[in-house]
Amino acid sequence: MSNAKPLHEGLFSWPADTPSLIGTRCLDCGEHAFPSQSACRACSGQNMAPADLGSEGTLWTWTIQSFMPKTPYRTDETPETFTPYGVGYIELACGLKVESRLRENTPEQLTIGMPMKMEMITVRKDEEGTDLLTFQFCAAEEQH
Numbered sequence: 001m002s003n004a005k006p007l008h009e010g011l012f013s014w015p016a017d018t019p020s021l022i023g024t025r026c027l028d029c030g031e032h033a034f035p036s037q038s039a040c041r042a043c044s045g046q047n048m049a050p051a052d053l054g055s056e057g058t059l060w061t062w063t064i065q066s067f068m069p070k071t072p073y074r075t076d077e078t079p080e081t082f083t084p085y086g087v088g089y090i091e092l093a094c095g096l097k098v099e100s101r102l103r104e105n106t107p108e109q110l111t112i113g114m115p116m117k118m119e120m121i122t123v124r125k126d127e128e129g130t131d132l133l134t135f136q137f138c139a140a141e142e143q144h
């Protein structure tokens with residue numbers, strides 16, 4: 001994926017073989033945040049340090065997005081070509097819960113507490129044909 005770049009800067013490490021989520025950690029109270037925050041929501045401290053939040057977690061809760069969202073959702077899809085996708089909260093090792101798009105898009109594929117891992121997906125191409133990437137989570141173990 002050399003001809004690719006993040007849709008939004010600063011959410012995950014890039015380029016990287018195994019990108020991980022980038023957030024912040026409060027040096028005063030230890031609270032994590034994602035996306036990165038300049039002040040701590042727990043103690044209002046401003047001693048925030050960048051934190052590698054990893055690329056794995058467990059599924060905390062989920063739903064299925066079965067129709068095309070309104071703006072600012074922007075892909076090359078149309079309501080006719082739209083593919084449903086899952087939306088969920090992933091509980092990371094640090095305890096933080098992060099909202100994420102999910103690869104799985106049927107209730108049969110999703111169970112609360114299942115191990116999840118992050119992967120990169122192309123949202124759309126920009127004017128130069130560069131893939132614009134974002135992250136989503138998918139089942140960490142192949143399902144049969």
Ligand SMILES: [Zn+2]
Nearest residue numbers: 026029040043
């Ligand atoms: Zn704090």
